[in-house]
Amino acid sequence: MLLDAGTVAEALVERARREPAAVAFYLPDEPEPDRRITVADLLARAHAAGAALVAAGVTPGARVCLCLETSAPLLAGLFGAALAGAVPSVLEPPLTAGRREIWLERVRHIVAVARPAVLVCEEPLRATVEAALEGTDVTVISPPFAPGAVAEPVLSAPPDEAAFMQFTSGTTGAAKGIVLSHRAVFASAAAIGAGGPFLADDVMVSWLPLHHDMGMIGGTLSPFLLSLPSVLIRPMAFGSKPDRWLRLIHEYRGTLSPAPNFAYRLVTAVARRTDLSGLDLSCWRTAFNGAEVVDAATLHDFIDLTARYGFRPEHLRPCYGMAEVGLAATFSPAGTAPRVELLSRSAITEGRAEPSASDEDAHPYVSCGVPVPGIKIRVVDDTGLDVGDGRVGRILVAAESMMTGYIENPEAGPVLDLRDGWLDTGDLGFQLGGELFVTGRHKDLVILAGRNYQPQSFELAAEKVAGVRPGGAAAVGVPDPASGTERLVMVVETVHHRDPGLSAATADEVGAVVARRTGVRPARVVMVPPRTLPKTSSGKLQRSRVAARVAAGTIG
Structure with missing residues (x-):
């Protein structure tokens, strides 16, 4: 059940008062005592991080960039910024030394767009970041955060005030800052919780990066606001050993775990040549598959592999969403196996969803389900008119969790171009019987492993x-x-x-x-x-x- 709060900071304080000993986050790859963080511990760590941010010049409404791996300091910084009334965003650190210059270009771009008061990074990167940001007003600090407390925590705010910024995963020049209000963050968590549905004894398991909306909103903030624990590991831990994902679900009895389509394909391939004896996935009740076009062959292969470990077909849930609405737009219905329709590929390119007359022309299209609560979906032609069932068009969304706008031009401020409350997603698709099928993108984005370029x-x-x-x-x-x-x-x-x-x-x-x-x-x-x-x-x-x-x- 969603916490009765108006800000993430208020939710943290309320949970700490109500259930201080409850586990907020498990961090299996962190050293002790960071592997198990209770709500009370999270509040203390957030106060320390928030005090450090305030000492560095952060004031209510200021922006903060957190450039840290998934870790206790990142969580402390995220919630600490909330206590200080700041607007945080997460920026991925460089994965390798060879990618450092590319990463620095992205840092410079995001700093120019977001104009943060403070950027937090690991100590080994600090001198490099300070040199890259020379001439700006950004203060660079590093954990660990000394014990301290935010003297005047900001626990309430107007619902439409900015709460969080999410940068798109495009390349350096394309990354756009998406501003989510306090209302949008809570509306998104409510939609996810109701659409799941998320239950009182659920446990989230995620290796997704927190600079991505599926990792931040889906794997981290929503479970916390719904009073559920999350098991978080770093993306590289999954990349180097994909079967670790399945083992963590078994170990922590995870019930919820989302990932892009490529991850299901990758873990299936690895698991087939790995000894998984003793693995029990019967606890995994909701496996969301989203962030890129869902592939029918991937669904089939994953279900075929995991059936022997207790995973059921109806627990694999294709979905559709975007950072502009917080995260979720549609979920496939709970309790039903993924819906796949074999249709004519050539007819789809001509705008019609209809059966194929030949095997060569047949292609399986996967349903992404029905809108989650608070979301509306339309499919329209180029003139904005609804195309009707079984016709391909542009996908539009309207949402209670809609972003405030993009921050692309520091001088112009947030801009959101809506037509009567509807946002053009840039994606193409069709509806059949109330379910959405996504076929591609009207825009020219290239999506590689869930990232937009x-x-x-x-x-x-x-x-x-x-x-x-x-x-x-x-x-x-x-x-x-x-x-x-x-x-x-x-x-x-x-x-x-x-x-x-x-x-x-x-x-x-x-x-x-x-x-x-x-x-x-x-x-x-x-x-x-x-x-x-x-x-x-x-x-x-x-x-x-x-x-x-x-x-x-x-x-x-």
Whole structure:
């Protein structure tokens, strides 16, 4: 049941008064005494972090960037900022030394957008961050936080006042700050709790990063506001040993655990060659699958693998959402196996959801379910008119948990462009019998393992390579059944197309330069002759046509 509070700070104080000994978070990978944090302990740690933020210059309404791994200090900083009345956001730390410069570019961009008073990072990164932010008014501090207390904790605030900022997972220049009000944070938690439904004895298990909405809102804040414990580990712990996810659910008797589609594919592949004897997943009641287009083969393979360990098909729940509404928009109905409809791929591209006349044209489309409480969904054509059941169109959402706006231009402030209260998600889909099916994106975003990337950054990097024509690079995401996610494919026009050896060398160089400049290596680089890429009459690249030709094997 959602706490009767108006702010996260008030919820923390109320829980500490009511159930101080209840476990708020388990952190299995942390050293003692950080592995088990009670609500009372969390309040004390939040006071210490909040006092450090105030001493560094944070005032009510100021913004704070927390650049820390999933850890006790990150949780202390998050709740400490709330006690100080500040607006926190989480920024991922660099995963490797080789990615540090890319990470610093993102830090500079987010600082320019968010204009925080304080940035918190680990001590080994502090000097580097301070040098990168020289000339700004940002104070950089590091944990551990000395014992202390926020003298005047801010426990109440107007419902529409900013409570939290979530940055999108795009590349450096594309990251947008999404502002959620206190009302939106609580409305999102209420929607998730009711749509689950989340029960009084539930336990959340999550390895998702807290700079992502599924990790922060879904795995961390919502369970806390619903008085449930969360088991949190770092994303790299999952990446290096995916079966650890399943073992944690077994060990802590986890009942709730969400992940993107690629994670279910990855853990299935690893589990098939790993000894999982003794594993019991019968406790896992809700396994949300979202953050990217859900793949029917992934659902089938995961269910087939985990059935022997007690997992039931109806507990795998495809879903759909976005940071702009806090997190959740639709959940597949509880108690039913995932709904998959075998439809005509060609008809879908023409805007119709109908059965296929041939096996070659048939494609399984997965339902993402029905709107959670407080959310409304429409599918419309380009003029804004509803298209009706079984017709593909643009997905619009209206929500009680709607964001206040984006912060992209520090001078302009938050901006939210709604049409009669409806937000265009940029996604395409259709409805059948009240359930939503997502087919792709109207926008040109490339989604890799649940992260959104603007294609322009990849294309600009490719054009730096000698032999690549200016304006002659296209970056597209192409579904990869083997991994359950998309793969980045670069289609590049080159003057070397008649020389196979030189063309291959150019392709290798494109892959290396794109990886170095963006942190993402293309799965494939296709070299094509000049003037191959389809463009509009005004010269605009038609990436959707490029992606379709790559998928069909008719280019390169």
